[in-house]
Amino acid sequence: MSEALLEVRGLSAQFDGPERPGQPVRAVEDVHLRIAPGETVGLVGESGCGKSTLAHCLLRLVPPPGRIVKGEILWKGRDLLGLSEKAIRRIRGKEIALIFQEASAALNPVLTVGQHVAEPLRVHQGMSRREALKESVELLRAVRIPDPALRARDYPHQMSGGMKQRVLIAMAIACSPDLLIADEPTSALDVTVQAQILELIGHLKERFRLAVLLISHDLGVVAQNADRVAVMYAGRIVEEAPVDSIFRDPKHPYTTGLLRSLPRRNEASGKTTLEGIPGAVPDLTDLPAGCAFAPRCRLEFDACREAVPPLGEVSPRHFAACYAYPEILSAIGEREHRAR
Amino acid sequence: MSSAVNVLEVRDLVKRFPIRRGVLRRTVAQIHAVDGVSFAIRSGETLSLVGESGSGKTTTGRCVLRLLEPTSGEVRFQGEDLLALDRRSLRRIRRKAQVIFQDPYGSLNPRMTVGAIVAEPLVIHRVGSRRERAERMEELLRLVGIDPKVSRRYPREFSGGQRQRIGIARALALDPSFIVADEPVSSLDVSIQAQILNLLVELQEKLRLSYLFIAHDLRIVEHISDRVAVMYLGKIVETAPTAGLYRTPLHPYTQALLTSVPEPDPQSKKPISLDALLRSDAPSPSHLPSGCRFHPRCPVVVERCRSEEPPLVDVGDGHFAACHLVSAPGII
Numbered sequence: 210m211s212e213a214l215l216e217v218r219g220l221s222a223q224f225d226g227p228e229r230p231g232q233p234v235r236a237v238e239d240v241h242l243r244i245a246p247g248e249t250v251g252l253v254g255e256s257g258c259g260k261s262t263l264a265h266c267l268l269r270l271v272p273p274p275g276r277i278v279k280g281e282i283l284w285k286g287r288d289l290l291g292l293s294e295k296a297i298r299r300i301r302g303k304e305i306a307l308i309f310q311e312a313s314a315a316l317n318p319v320l321t322v323g324q325h326v327a328e329p330l331r332v333h334q335g336m337s338r339r340e341a342l343k344e345s346v347e348l349l350r351a352v353r354i355p356d357p358a359l360r361a362r363d364y365p366h367q368m369s370g371g372m373k374q375r376v377l378i379a380m381a382i383a384c385s386p387d388l389l390i391a392d393e394p395t396s397a398l399d400v401t402v403q404a405q406i407l408e409l410i411g412h413l414k415e416r417f418r419l420a421v422l423l424i425s426h427d428l429g430v431v432a433q434n435a436d437r438v439a440v441m442y443a444g445r446i447v448e449e450a451p452v453d454s455i456f457r458d459p460k461h462p463y464t465t466g467l468l469r470s471l472p473r474r475n476e477a478s479g480k481t482t483l484e485g486i487p488g489a490v491p492d493l494t495d496l497p498a499g500c501a502f503a504p505r506c507r508l509e510f511d512a513c514r515e516a517v518p519p520l521g522e523v524s525p526r527h528f529a530a531c532y533a534y535p536e537i538l539s540a541i542g543e544r545e546h547r548a549r
Numbered sequence: 550m551s552s553a554v555n556v557l558e559v560r561d562l563v564k565r566f567p568i569r570r571g572v573l574r575r576t577v578a579q580i581h582a583v584d585g586v587s588f589a590i591r592s593g594e595t596l597s598l599v600g601e602s603g604s605g606k607t608t609t610g611r612c613v614l615r616l617l618e619p620t621s622g623e624v625r626f627q628g629e630d631l632l633a634l635d636r637r638s639l640r641r642i643r644r645k646a647q648v649i650f651q652d653p654y655g656s657l658n659p660r661m662t663v664g665a666i667v668a669e670p671l672v673i674h675r676v677g678s679r680r681e682r683a684e685r686m687e688e689l690l691r692l693v694g695i696d697p698k699v700s701r702r703y704p705r706e707f708s709g710g711q712r713q714r715i716g717i718a719r720a721l722a723l724d725p726s727f728i729v730a731d732e733p734v735s736s737l738d739v740s741i742q743a744q745i746l747n748l749l750v751e752l753q754e755k756l757r758l759s760y761l762f763i764a765h766d767l768r769i770v771e772h773i774s775d776r777v778a779v780m781y782l783g784k785i786v787e788t789a790p791t792a793g794l795y796r797t798p799l800h801p802y803t804q805a806l807l808t809s810v811p812e813p814d815p816q817s818k819k820p821i822s823l824d825a826l827l828r829s830d831a832p833s834p835s836h837l838p839s840g841c842r843f844h845p846r847c848p849v850v851v852e853r854c855r856s857e858e859p860p861l862v863d864v865g866d867g868h869f870a871a872c873h874l875v876s877a878p879g880i881i
Contacts, residue, residue, distance in 0.1 A: 255738035399601035400765065401827050404809035426738065429768075429811030452815045470743035471813055472772030482750070483772070485743030489708040 213243040213283070214387055214420050215267070215305075220280030222259075222266050232494045236262040236275065238444040241520065244388065249414065249421040251435030251452065253428060253467075257490055259444040260424050264392045267422070268301050285387075303333040306381035310393040312373035316365040322349070322376050323361030329383040348379040351416075352409060371402035378409065385417055392424045407434055428471060432456055440464050443491055443501035446520060450527040460529035463502045500532070508533050555625075556727050556759040557590040557613065562622035564608050568835060580835045582608040583619075584783035590727070595753065595760040597770045597791075599806075600780035603834050606763045609780070610729045613761065614646055615639060626727070644674055647720040651732035653712035657704040663690075663715050664700030670722040689718040693748060710741035717748065721756070731763045746773060767810045771795050776867070779803050782834055782842045785861060789868035799870040802843050841873070849874060 220240045223233035236259045244250050254260045265271045267282060269289060282289040284305070289297060301307075309315065316325060326348050327341035336344065342361070349357035352375040365373055374394065381389055391410065395403035411434060414421055425431050431438055432452060439449040440461065448461040459465045469484035488505040497503060503513040512518075512532045520530040521537045532538050564583040567576040583605040590596045598606040611617040613624055615631055624631040626642055634642065650656040657666055668686040671677060677685065687697035693714040704712055713733060720728055730749065734742040746769065752758060764770050770777055771791055778788040779800065787800040798804045805827045827846050832838055838845050844854040853873050861869045862876040870876075 255740065400767065400809040401601065401805055404811070405827070407811070427811065428739070428813040432813045432815045433811040456813065456815050467739055468813065470739045472746070472768045481772075482747050483743035485747065486740035487744075489710060489741065490738075 212245070214246045214248075214285060215242075215244040215422075216281075216283040217242040217267070218281040218283065220263070220266060220277065220282065222262055222271055222275060222277045224275040234493045235444050235496065236493060237266060240280070240444075240446055242439060242446065242449075244420050244422060246387065247414070247418045247420055248437065249423055249435045251431035251438040252422060252424045252441060253426065253431050253438060254441035255426060255467075255490060257493065258441040259493075260441050261392055263441070264307070264390050264422065264424055267390060268305060268307060269297050270301075270307075299333075302329050302386075303384045304386050305388045305390065306384070306386040307390045307392065308374070308377045308381050308394050309391075310396050312370060312377050312397070313365065315377055316373060318365055320364075321361065322363050322365065322368065325365075325376060326361075326379045326383055329380055333384045345379070345383075348383055349376070351382070351413070352376070352379045354379075369402075370398055371406060374398060374402075374406055375409065378406075378413070382413055382417060382419070386419065388420045388422065389414075390422045390424070393426070394423075395430065396426070403430070410434070428456075428467060440467070443496060444493060445501065445517070445530065447502065447531070448527075448529045449520065454524075454527050458524075458527075460523050460527060460534070461502075461531050462506050462508050462533070466505075500530070512538060554591050555589045556592050556594075556627060557761070558623075558625040559589070559609075559613060560587045560623040560625075562586045562609065562612055562624065563620045564605075564612050564617060565620045578835050581783050581837055582834060583612060584837075586622075586780070586783070586785055588778055588785065588788065590759050590761060592726070592759055593753070593757050594775045595762050595773055597762040597764060597774040597777045598780055599764060599767060599770050599777060601765060601806075603782065604780040605783040605834070606765075606780050607731055610648070610731050610761060610763045614643070614648055614729055616648070640674070644670075644723040645725050646727045646729070647723070647725040649713075649716055649720050649728060649730045649733045651735055653709050653716055653736065654704075656716055657712055659704055662701050662703060663695075663707070664697075666704070666715060667700075667718045667722060670719060674723060676723065685722070689721055690715075692721065692752070693718045708741075709737050710744055713737060713741075713745050714748065717745075717752070721752070724756075725758070727759045727761070729761045729763070732765070733762075734769065735764065735766060742769070749773065767807060779806065782832070782837060784842065784871065785869075786843065786872070787868075787870045788861070790866070793866055793868050797868075799864065799868070799875045800843075800872050801847050801849055801874075803870075805846075805848075841871075 218241055220237055222237040223235055225233050240263060252260050262271060266277055271277060277290060284300060323342050323345045326345035330336045330341040330344055346357045346361050349361055354360050354372060354375050395406050398406060413419060423431065423435055435452050438452050438455045439446045442463050448464050459468055466486035470486060472483060486505050491497060491501050499514045499516055500518050503509045518530045518532050518537050519540055520528050521540050523529045523534040523536055562583055563585055566580040566582055568578040568580060569575065570577045586609055588596060598609060600606045608617060612619040626646055631642060664686050667689050668682050671682045671685060690697045690700060695711060695714050734745050737745060762773055774791045776790050777794045778785045781802050787803045798807055832845060840856045841854040841859050844850045859871045859873045859876060861871040863869055864875060
């Protein structure tokens with residue numbers, strides 16, 4: 210396997226819930242993830258599964274009372290968790306950039322669009338005001354904003370949601386980062402605008418050989434844009450595989466359930482019953498002892514209630530955390546044996 | 550059209566919102582939220598209104614129930630002209646026409662128990678005795694898949710999907726025949742969306758309900774609708790039976806919309822670039838373009854589109870489209 214750009218090992222993050230002291234919200238639990246240069250990894254899961262917290266962990270931006278309690282985040286071989294605040298700032302925005310859902314919230318209403326894009330160039334590349342503004346027009350052109358020289362003088366409120374998201378992308382790619390973390394980048398946008406933004410990200414990826422961590426709740430968005438997909442449930446990655454293999458042959462019952470929840474296009478009769486998944490996501494302060502998905506799972510058996518199934522390779526390059534696969538069951542057996 | 554089969558008939562519905570400025574609050578401009586919309590819904594049918602933000606689909610849904618007063622037009626519910634009714638008669642109609650909202654968090658009163666929320670319409674409309682109302686409330690909760698034992702709990706103790714079930718139970722309390730469902734699943738996770746969609750379909754069959762389903766998610770719309778109307782900047786640009794619309798979309802906007810939906814299948818990558826299908830972003834409903842309102846974004850725009858507004862024309866099999874290239878292909 211090629212050298213990883215980013216390698217996350219055993220990462221856990223918690224929030225101390227104010228209402229229940231001593232019972233932390235385990236937002237991210239023992240997550241392993243690698244991203245190779247130029248690769249797009251899709252991270253999917255429903256609300257509250259920990260995908261955004263994971264993204265914030267990668268940049269050490271978890272807001273208190275949240276904190277990283279365990280693990281390593283290796284960026285080009287260096288552990289980000291061991292770096293000083295000053296050192297991490299040199300990486301944040303320069304080598305790893307982040308865009309998220311609310312473009313409007315991320316832009317300062319009293320700065321022009323050009324000033325926004327110029328900012329990272331001045332901070333990280335030491336450009337002069339004038340140089341940076343000139344370069345910002347080029348970046349606005351790169352994200353396909355029409356009349357970039359003119360629009361650079363606009364304020365955020367003069368732009369539509371899609372245009373604002375383009376500005377955020379221009380800011381993110383300003384210092385030619387190696388990794389772009391895109392946290393639900395299109396979820397607030399209309400579907401036609403979404404398609405244009407995703408096409409833009411795909412194009413920039415090729416042009417700048419950018420690796421992307423694409424976080425989305427939309428399985429369609431991930432299917433169309435990711436090379437590899439990781440599925441999160443209740444803070445853990447429960448399945449990870451190349452995109453074709455996860456959509457053609459999902460291994461974890463949660464992934465299967467998610468795919469079956471989607472209405473299919475060109476159904477013969479419109480009013481077929483969707484399978485869905487019974488029940489609702491568990492409370493992260495009070496997770497069941499074993500597999501967090503067990504209470505909603507149709508395959509569930511004894512082992513599931515006892516210990517959390519580890520993520521293991523159940524077919525080539527396809528990882529799942531489910532006792533339905535003998536590999537996973539035997540892995541647990543060996544671990545217990547060793548412990549004895 | 551006979552009103553015996555149509556639950557709802559809407560003709561030339563218009564809703565404008567004034568933009569007021571200055572000390573005198575003079576009207577300086579109008580937002581044309583709904584600009585001449587006509588459609589009908591048959592008994593037991595689901596008609597979906599789809600479109601992006603600002604298309605006027607939600608405003609249409611509210612005007613149809615007179616939750617918003619339309620500027621002009623005609624709304625006939627089971628043959629009666631809703632816009633001509635006084636408040637008392639309107640109340641009588643409201644028992645038969647209900648609404649389900651998008652936000653299962655904001656639409657339930659946090660200080661009322663779930664049982665009280667579901668029974669509230671019965672209290673307001675003075676239906677039955679206290680005891681009959683309690684029985685009906687329990688029956689309604691069971692109908693939407695919630696154990697009546699939890700009727701003393703408060704909304705915050707329920708998940709999003711369960712709250713939406715409670716909202717549905719409340720809408721069904723007065724035994725309506727028609728429901729406006731405004732984005733009923735768009736704030737829910739996929740696995741929960743499926744549960745609620747199944748419930749809506751099941752209730753429709755059981756209670757012979759007609760739905761005006763308002764949504765932006767085209768996959769969900771295809772699944773749930775008998776017919777679909779596509780709205781763009783306050784107008785219906787295309788309407789057809791669901792299969793016909795998805796198989797052969799005629800309006801360039803519908804085509805772009807359908808192409809934009811990302812398929813949950815990595816094998817079906819879109820061959821065409823969307824930039825070729827759509828130009829720029831949607832204009833504001835306060836500054837409508839001349840002629841066809843889609844022309845500034847249309848990839849196949851011709852001269853006529855800039856000056857002349859295309860009418861919605863019948864192309865057969867219940868399929869209507871408002872595009873010069875469809876209605877008069879020879880001329881262009």
